[in-house]
């Protein structure tokens with residue numbers, strides 16, 4: 255039986271959802287429900303994925319910072335001299351990992367992968383083998399780790415894996431692919447490729463698929479696999495009441511809204527802002543169930559979900575203190591029961607959502623033009639928080655930053671912070687929303703330092719420059735950073751990169767000479783944001799200018815991409 259941390263109990267199994275995790279006390283919005291750390295009696299897996307292997311400590315998961323000139327005491331990682339596949343930041347981490355898994359067969363298996371194959375055709379042709387071929391894919395490395403750790407296999411014994419469903423519904427792709435992965439792990443562990451060994455390994459792969467997490471935070475290059483048997487008991491909802499954040503080897507479960515005693519804790523296994531058809535497909539393909547949460551049943555869009563969240567009043571300390579905007583979103587139609595709009599989104603979605611990272615600027619501009627035009631119906635309906643339209647704004651923002659056109663990027667960031675982020679994450683401590691505010695603050699700092707030339711009189715960029723010139727960007731930036739710093743611990747922790755960046759920038763601003771009065775006003779606002787005088791300051795000095803900047807965004811998008 256799985257042991258759950260204090261404050262949580264295991265609900266009895268239901269035929270449709272299996273077991274569940276219930277709150278045994280009340281949790282307030284943002285509160286830490288439980289920390290899932292690994293140790294004696296609590297076995298778990300936390301490993302980096304292949305693209306991050308050479309920059310991440312394989313034990314504590316610290317990210318190497320030795321290439322960042324701004325870091326005072328950088329983290330360096332060194333390869334294990336045995337397998338040259340995994341890296342460590344210290345001998346302490348290396349020793350701990352050796353005892354946990356690496357010295358129990360993992361290192362030898364990874365070394366075998368790198369050993370020259372006598373039959374290699376590349377060797378015959380005198381070519382060096384491709385180094386990426388010398389490392390097993392992440393799912394196979396995860397399987398190797400489970401196979402060398404019987405305690406993990408024991409913890410997995412009663413876990414859901416939907417093995418029969420995978421085998422019978424998808425024999426040619428998923429099942430056949432898993433068999434290859436199972437064979438690779440057994441081969442490099444020097445284990446017999448017997449029927450029973452293969453069946454056990456395939457079962458583990460199925461269980462990992464259903465019960466492990468992708469440990470993803472693009473901002474700090476963090477990504478990998480995380481498995482914890484207790485956390486794996488938490489079920490899914492597309493309107494979750496909790497969320498998970500990863501810190502080193504631990505996972506922290508936070509309440510997203512107030513959770514009552516006896517209520518089931520539910521997280522979202524997938525990006526909860528996805529469109530219904532994408533959510534359905536992701537949940538079916540990986541987790542093998544049809545979601546029957548209220549959002550799926552009633553087909554609610556993100557605006558309707560936002561309307562239903564309690565505690566919208568927490569937004570009084572955010573960039574959308576006008577709660578009416580959240581309670582009655584200013585959209586022209588909803589997706590619910592609008593078959594034609596739904597079908598249209600499903601059609602444009604695949605052509606609008608592929609990442610444009612690394613695409614050369616002229617090609618990116620062409621693709622953004624196509625995407626902006628494809629999203630015309632969503633724009634007309636003013637559904638700015640609905641994908642793929644939101645994603646087009648996000649890609650455009652990156653495009654403007656890459657072109658060093660910071661005023662345009664700032665206008666688009668302000669637009670997203672007011673018209674998209676709050677609906678996609680109604681709680682002001684929602685991680686992507688906090689990151690969005692940091693983006694606005696950083697761009698304000700950038701545009702304050704070097705004002706653009708502004709273009710010809712009356713042009714869009716001249717009007718934007720003129721508007722920026724009239725704003726107190728330092729005060730706007732400092733106030734927004736104070737909000738970011740306030741919410742960071744709830745959204746993640748004080749170890750979050752977003753927190754460090756916001757706090758450092760905030761300190762720089764606070765220590766500028768001659769800002770004693772501004773510092774006092776901002777401090778009064780953060781202490782008591784709803785007091786009349788403080789709220790007036792925020793509206794006049796921060797919100798109205800942000801609104802003004804956001805007002806340029808649609809014109810910018812049309813000018814660049816229409």
Ligand SMILES: C[S@@+](CC[C@H](N)C(=O)[O-])C[C@H]1O[C@@H](n2cnc3c(N)ncnc32)[C@H](O)[C@@H]1O
Pocket residue numbers: 270271272273274413414464465486487488489490491541542543544545546547
């Ligand atoms: C990580 S496990 C969660 C714990 C699981 N209920 C158990 O008893 O082992 C994920 C599996 O739980 C079930 N599940 C989770 N959320 C669900 C939901 N909202 N509706 C139906 N089944 C769900 C599915 O079988 C899914 O593959």
